[in-house]
Amino acid sequence: GQSLEQPSEVTAVEGAIVQINCTYQTSGFYGLSWYQQHDGGAPTFLSYNALDGLEETGRFSSFLSRSDSYGYLLLQELQMKDSASYFCAVRVGYSGAGSYQLTFGKGTKLSVIP
Amino acid sequence: EAGVVQSPRYKIIEKKQPVAFWCNPISGHNTLYWYRQNLGQGPELLIRYENEEAVDDSQLPKDRFSAERLKGVDSTLKIQPAELGDSAVYLCASSFSPNSETQYFGPGTRLLVL
Numbered sequence: 322g323q324s325l326e327q328p329s330e331v332t333a334v335e336g337a338i339v340q341i342n343c344t345y346q347t348s349g350f351y352g353l354s355w356y357q358q359h360d361g362g363a364p365t366f367l368s369y370n371a372l373d374g375l376e377e378t379g380r381f382s383s384f385l386s387r388s389d390s391y392g393y394l395l396l397q398e399l400q401m402k403d404s405a406s407y408f409c410a411v412r413v414g415y416s417g418a419g420s421y422q423l424t425f426g427k428g429t430k431l432s433v434i435p
Numbered sequence: 436e437a438g439v440v441q442s443p444r445y446k447i448i449e450k451k452q453p454v455a456f457w458c459n460p461i462s463g464h465n466t467l468y469w470y471r472q473n474l475g476q477g478p479e480l481l482i483r484y485e486n487e488e489a490v491d492d493s494q495l496p497k498d499r500f501s502a503e504r505l506k507g508v509d510s511t512l513k514i515q516p517a518e519l520g521d522s523a524v525y526l527c528a529s530s531f532s533p534n535s536e537t538q539y540f541g542p543g544t545r546l547l548v549l
Contacts, residue, residue, distance in 0.1 A: 354536070363439075363526070363540040364478060371536075408477045412536070420533035422491065425477025 323347035325426035327409055332432045333399055341394045341429045343409035351421060352412040353385050353392040358428070359405045367394070369412070396431075404433045437461070439541035441527050447547045453515035456544045460508070460529030467504060468538060469512050470526040478526050478540075484510060485533060517548045 325345045333339040343353065352371035356364040370376055370385035370392060382395040396403055406428040414421045440459040448454050460467050465486050470478035481500065483491040486507035495502065499518070504510040514521055524545050528538040 352536070356540075361542075363542045364528075365540070366537045369536045410477070420483075420485075420490065422480060422483070423538065425479070427475065428477050 323411055323413065323424040325409055325411060325424065327407075327426045327429045329427065330430045330432070332434060333396075335399055335401060335433055335435050337399050338395065338397050339399060339431065341396075341407050341409075341431070343392045343394075343426060345390050345392075345409070345411050345426075347411050347413055347424070349413040350387070350390075350411060351414045353383070354410045354412060354423065355381075355383055355394045356408045356410060356425070357405050358408065362405075364408065367407075399433050401433050401435070404431060406430050439527055439529055439539055441525075441541035441544055443544055444542065445545045445547075447549065448517055449549050450519055451516040453513065454517050454546060455514075456512045456525050456527075456546075458510045458512070458527030458541060460510070460527070461539055464529035464531050464539070465507070466530045466533050466535070467510050468528040468530075469502060469510070470528065470540075472524045472526055472543070474523075481512070483533075490533075514546075517546075519548050522546055522548045 327343045354369045355367040358364045368383040380397045385392040408428045410423045410425040467484040469481040472478045482495045484504045502512045524543040526543040528540045
């Protein structure tokens, strides 16, 4: 099976930088995804890392270290609208099947305060 | 372009009653997923379709849950009979192919079983 660990809650000030960590244990690992979900809303794709290193998309960056089974999501210049839950998800593949499955963590609730 | 559409958005039923959820994926997306999200948790995969074929239903409680995707487009998820523990948000997602890195989620159906 798979297991993912991420902090349950994080609070940060508007304009600041926050990092949300994710550690995982799984077999058949292909990559790490991050999704954002506002209360009552749909999860929305933010980023995907298949290789070690940092991926930057605007104010958001995501990092992966496959050797450490660790990744993080970095949010810069925090805005009030960034208050949401953030989920890391491991993408695992099945040998020969040519298909993948996402397993989500429990999510980190980010609160941005003025 | 329209996103993933789900209906109803909310449903309240008494235990032992049947309930059905409907999903219309993004046009051209061949892969469709049904997830269940309990309060404070990440989405958990119930079933995945490739066109009209259910290719991964290992997490679907088959004694009371059923799903179909006629003609490989719309999909319906049914619970009969519903139990108190089925109260959750049922999310539908779609992707262009099973190899796609991004899944697009609908807003979900919030089910309350009394």
